[in-house]
Amino acid sequence: ATAQDSNKFKIGLILPMTGQQASTGRQIEAAARLYMAQNGDTVAGKKIELIVKDDVATPDVTKRLAQELIVNDKVNVIAGFGVTPAALAAAPLATQSKTPQVVMAAATSSITEASPYIVRTSFTLPQVSVAMGDWAPKNGVKTVVTLVADYGPGNDAEKFFSERFQLNGGKVIEKLRVPLRNPDFAPFLQKVRDAKPDALFVFVPSGAGAAVMKQFLERGMDKAGIRMIATGDVTDDDQLNDMGEGALGVVTSHHYSAAHPSAANKKFVEAFQKANPKMRPNFMAVGGYDGMRVIYEALKATKGQGGGDALLAAMKGQIFESPRGPVYIDAQTRDIVQDVYLRKVEKKDGQLYNVEFDVIKGVKDPGKAK
Ligand code: DHB
Structure with a gap:
């Protein structure tokens, strides 16, 4: 590192900026830049430099980029990670x-166990799926088919939703898994139609929700009496407003809605949309915004002097109000603890939103409770 470098604090932001997961990269980069615009680019005497790299959500590329950022650019923190295999x-x-x-x-729940240097500001699938396993059987859903993207978070969603749903007396008729890459939902939805459950429970990653919704409606699943229930990844705020009226009434569980009715969120959404007029912030944006907050505050707490271990220690236990609601970084697990909401798609001011109607406070990742 040069002398000039010692006055810098470098954040290597590795994101999918192109390819199937590109909306995640676009949302997180926009939110990180918003955080910097609002909070300045000098913290504890250090000039913050954000280095954004596109890994196309491909783990081999992620690994090479992380190596280059750490060894060549000498970044102080690596951040981002749009999909589980990349993290x-x-x-x-x-x-x-x-x-x-x-x-x-x-x-995916297990990510924080892959390194003691990982801190997470997004969420876990067990954290949000259990809430749906409690809500559905109390609301007329006795039988379910699950449909999840076949990798870490999908497997977590399937397991934690099903276990809780069955504990509450519900019956899981069939568990379907679709490939992550270029999924064709049609043959799976045909199976669901034949099985005739009360509801279809869905998890697909951010960016794939609109395709599932479109095919669900085109095949007349709703008219056949099959409800869709899902994690909020499906009714993603990045895409929801373009899903059409067929999405009205879909109930999901998640940790963030752009319609969350707090002053902090209204301020966040307004500022985000002012800086990015064509976008509505989604849960990815909030994970990025809060991640920057955790980094900034750790840098402040270590007075700009901290190496990796000191920064990490200053990240653990941070407690703050996020646009999503109150959160903290669990010092033991390094995972975020947060409120989980039940939401229903409704029309508000002529636009589709996930409107929150119930909340489970202070949810820890159930995947860690061994
Ligand atoms: C993951 C990716 C997503 O886009 C999402 O909505 C949830 C989880 C993941 O790969 O971990």
Whole structure:
């Protein structure tokens, strides 16, 4: 590092900026830049430099980029990670180099166990899926088919939703898994139609929800008496307003809605949309915004002097009000603890939103309770 470098604090932001997961990268980069615009780019005497790299959500690329950022650019923190395989690919490098790794998007429960240098500001699928396993059987849903993207977060959603749903007396008729890459939902939806459950429970990653919704409606599943229930990844605020009236009434469980009725969120959404007129912030944006907050506050707390271990220690236990509601970083697990909401798609001011109607306070990741 040069002398000039010692006055800098570098954040290597690894995101899918192109490809199937590009909306995640676009949302997180916009939110990170908003945080910097609002909070300045000098913290504790250090000039913050954001280095954005596109990994196309491909773990081999993530690994190479993380290596280059750590070794060549000498970044102080690596952050981002749009999908679980990307977060897992970088974890050993974070450990070896003692570089804090702030996971802003990926949401498989086990990620935080892959390195003691990982801190997560997104969520976990068990955290949000259990809430639906409690809500559905109390609201007329006795039989379900599950349909999930076949990788870490989908497997978590399937397991934690099903276990809780069955504990509450519900019956899971069939568990379907669709490939992550270029999924064709048609043959799976045909199976669901034949099985005739009260509801179809869905998890697909951010960006894939609109395709599921479209095919669900085109095949007349709703008219056949099958309800859709899902995690909020499906009624993603990035796409929801373009899903059409067929999405009205869909109930989901999640940790963030752009319609969350707090002053902090109204301020966040307004500022985000002012800076990005064509976008509505989604849960990915909030994970990125809060991740920057966690990094900034750790830098302040260590007075700009902290190496990786000191920064990490200053990230653990942070407690603050996010646009999503009150949150903290659990010092033991390094995972975010947050409120989980039940929401229904409704029309508000001529636009579709996930309107919150119930809340479970202070939910820890159930995947960690061994
Ligand atoms: C993951 C990715 C997503 O887009 C999402 O909505 C949830 C989880 C993941 O790969 O961990």
